[in-house]
Amino acid sequence: MTQSEEIEHIVKHVEVFRYMPDRKLVQIILNLKNEPGALAEATVSISSWGLNILYCSAYAANEHGFADIIAEQRKDCDIISVQQKLESLHSVNKANIKQADQGLIVDSDSYPVMLSSGQSAVILRKELIASMLKSTRDAFGSGGEVIVYQQGKASGKNEALWLIKVLGEERLINNVQYLLRIFGAFGWGKAELVSFNMQPFKGIIRFYDSFECSVQSDRPYSQFIRGFISGLAETIFGIKAKCSENKCRAAGDSYCEFEISADVQCSL
Ligand SMILES: [Zn+2]
Numbered sequence: 488m489t490q491s492e493e494i495e496h497i498v499k500h501v502e503v504f505r506y507m508p509d510r511k512l513v514q515i516i517l518n519l520k521n522e523p524g525a526l527a528e529a530t531v532s533i534s535s536w537g538l539n540i541l542y543c544s545a546y547a548a549n550e551h552g553f554a555d556i557i558a559e560q561r562k563d564c565d566i567i568s569v570q571q572k573l574e575s576l577h578s579v580n581k582a583n584i585k586q587a588d589q590g591l592i593v594d595s596d597s598y599p600v601m602l603s604s605g606q607s608a609v610i611l612r613k614e615l616i617a618s619m620l621k622s623t624r625d626a627f628g629s630g631g632e633v634i635v636y637q638q639g640k641a642s643g644k645n646e647a648l649w650l651i652k653v654l655g656e657e658r659l660i661n662n663v664q665y666l667l668r669i670f671g672a673f674g675w676g677k678a679e680l681v682s683f684n685m686q687p688f689k690g691i692i693r694f695y696d697s698f699e700c701s702v703q704s705d706r707p708y709s710q711f712i713r714g715f716i717s718g719l720a721e722t723i724f725g726i727k728a729k730c731s732e733n734k735c736r737a738a739g740d741s742y743c744e745f746e747i748s749a750d751v752q753c754s755l
Contacts, residue, residue, distance in 0.1 A: 511559065513566060620638075620710070660723065679692070690720075694742060695743075701737070708732075709743055729748060
């Protein structure tokens with residue numbers, strides 16, 4: 488893999504816990520001044536005291552900056568003095584440091600989980616959500632598929648209302664290709680628009696690495712994402728939509744492919 492490819496496919500890393508039983512780990516929570524170079528001053532200082540930073544999440548809001556750092560002690564150092572030295576820096580308002588318990592740090596001090604749009608979120612492992620959907624289908628058969636589809640559709644409508652509120656309806660309608668990046672941003676899979684037409688309403692969406700379709704099936708498997716796309720389109724475009732999955736990763740294709748069109752052109 489070349490350097491440019493590595494940058495293009497950077498992982499969105501969310502720290503939940505870190506377990507390194509043979510290392511001395513510390514977690515450092517910083518309240519910083521919101522000014523250029525504040526994070527640099529803190530991290531360079533931390534490194535100079537023998538701490539190797541393994542993870543850092545940082546953001547700024549109003550007059551403050553915040554950083555959540557997990558570091559490994561490479562040299563013996565007094566944690567109390569590190570805290571005092573951090574708080575003596577120009578850019579640091581407050582520093583809290585915790586040492587790992589037998590190599591384990593569970594990052595519950597960064598709470599709640601917030602999206603950059605200002606809404607709270609929960610993090611669930613991909614396999615956990617997939618197993619929830621699968622258990623509904625296993626328990627209720629074809630009725631379960633309808634339930635999962637309706638759950639997806641309701642979620643898509645809710646997501647569309649949020650996107651309209653944050654970004655505005657016109658921006659969404661005029662930037663469908665860009666809108667689809669939201670799936671990748673949330674880690675659901677990578678979506679791309681193959682074709683799109685407003686009159687008559689019709690779109691082909693290709694979906695790579697769908698979390699829902701990482702199983703084996705003898706036919707297209709997606710119900711949740713298929714419903715989600717329907718709910719999203721109906722709310723944003725004011726149509727009655729129908730959505731079919733014509734190719735599916737679960738059925739042996741290299742991607743899932745959805746066709747969405749207007750069932751009956753109307754204002755909802
Ligand atoms: Zn699929």
